[in-house]
Amino acid sequence: MIEIDKISKTYDGVTAVDEVSMVVDTATITVIVGTSGSGKTTLLRMINRLVEPSSGEVRINGEATHTVAKTSLRRRIGYAIQGHGLFPHYTVARNIGTVPTLLDWSQEKIDTRVDELLDLFSMQPDKFRDRYPAELSGGQQQRVGVARALASRPDLLLMDEPFGALDPIIRAHAQKDLRHIQRTLGSTIMLVTHDMEEAIQLGDRVAVMDAGRLVQYGTPAEIIQQPATEFVAKMAGGVERPLRLLSLYPVSDIIEEGTAEGEPLDANTCLRDALSICLWSGRDVLPVVNEGVPAGRVTLAAIRARAEGPT
């Protein structure tokens, strides 16, 4: 558990982060979202003390971070910097192995881990291991940057716009992988983005920042349905809010008895995709299967009901 307690940062009279307090539960993904300059990076960097807070403190599992030596604190926390920050003179393998090397892992163990991570990010180890960052595309560099943050399997991961340079397909893929890694390892992730779509897809909780202040902190559904301010409502997508809301729930949530005509739908599909299929194929009901076995049906009316905002 990470407790951020009334933390502020002031640069020469300009407040970058203004009395932010929040509690991040272990084994969850918390996404910090906000416009450019709203203080997201500063907030994140105060957790591993790359920025020293002007006031307030951060506690990790009850231990105040300012009581721990900076270097050992940072070696426990994975950090993917905004814009990769790879070492130009290290190969991909050495870049990824940086923290394990600092932690004195055996070379064999490091090599295995590097290949594992490259595989995970769909980069063939044989092809990429010995390349230099300058020989990678922007998206590949960014994936190596994220892999480097994951290398020592840290319990806590700080990621600053880790998927910014990826195309939509790879990005969706990487988001799914991150989810998967987080679920299997039970890591705690704090991720910064300026993309609300990403925040809603990825976050167990979403923290919205505006001009250095935390304006709302809640589940994605809360952010969409009960935006605390005009600003949050605008961030949450304005007219697109119903669609975003639908994307949060799987079909299995509103499944009902019965059958229907046509191509069936998997129970894990999100409601937004189900709606899309209804509209595209001109059907009002869709059959649902669960792992190939017929499981009932879903109706357009039920989907609509889930998309309604508070009245």
Next chain:
Amino acid sequence: MKSVRAAELRLSLPGLLLAALGFLALLAPFMTLAANRIVAGEGLTAWHLAGPDVTLPGLIAIVSGLILGLFAAWPKARLIGATLGLAGIVWLLSQSASPLLEGAGEYARVSPGLGFWCLLAVLMLVMADAITSLSPGPRTRIALLASMLGLLAIVLGTGLLSDLSIMQEYASRKDAFHAAALRHLTLAFGSLASATAIGIPLGILCYHGPRLRKIALPVLSFLQTIPSLAMFGIMIPLLGWVANSYPAAKAMGIAGVGFAPAFLALLLYSLLPVVANMVAGLQSTPEKARDAARGMGMTTWQLLMRVELPLGLPVILAGLRIALVQNIGLAVIAGLIGGGGFGTFVFQGLNQTATDLILLGALPTVALALTAAILMDVLVELTNPTPRKAS
């Protein structure tokens, strides 16, 4: 097809200019014959040096070398041309010296003249230009340098040029020459080593402390602007006083004149390039990489050793290169205050108005500086932290 041919035959602009200069230089006296080592000699153009059996092959080699140097598209031809031309001038020099001396009197001296020196410069430039367009890898560059030095050693070692006045000056002071060479190297490399030993830690401190940097760098660049003679002017009384006040210092060989002030002056001069490039090298690490290193828990020392130093190494070595080449040149001044080195001959020669004695000091200095520059350039390239990007 036609356009390809035209491109291949295109003439290189520097080649044209150099060839024009080369032909002009051929009109100037190629060698001079003097009654003794002090008086000014009489100039002789290349075709007046000896019989056609000597002059013709030499002239043909020089002319065809200059012509080969014209082709923009064929750097290899230009390189061969330069080599051929150099062979031509060395041939003329070596073959005509003894016939010229015959019957010219006991004290007569022959020396290379204006024409020779101009041709030498022109052909070296053709060669440098050709090598630049070939852009050879570090290994080839070392091999080229080694073969040039090897050829020079053969020409000198076999006594081909021993009738020249400069070689006679050498022959009459062999031991002094070798001692001077050793002293020159000691001065240049010793002061560089000390400057490195002081400059690297100082550079690191300056890099981490902006306040120290704001004091140290201006002081060092001020030192650099002091003319070398003025520097000795300060050093001589200062060290003289130290030697007189502290017998221990005197016992270590510190004195107002001689080796100590020369060494100290060179050391002071080389501090600026070493420290300034050290700071610039460390600063060249991308801010993001430095940030990531800190974020992953590297200590300041680990950041320095694993990231900042390796990334800054080419810039740091470039600083050492500047300091070394500068020291080799400046060490000549040591000759003025009894510090030894090649400068001894330069200043003796100046006193005696014996040009060839001056050259005996100056030419090895130039050769040494050139060699050091080429070697250091290769070293800078080899330390490129992302090797494949460069190739």
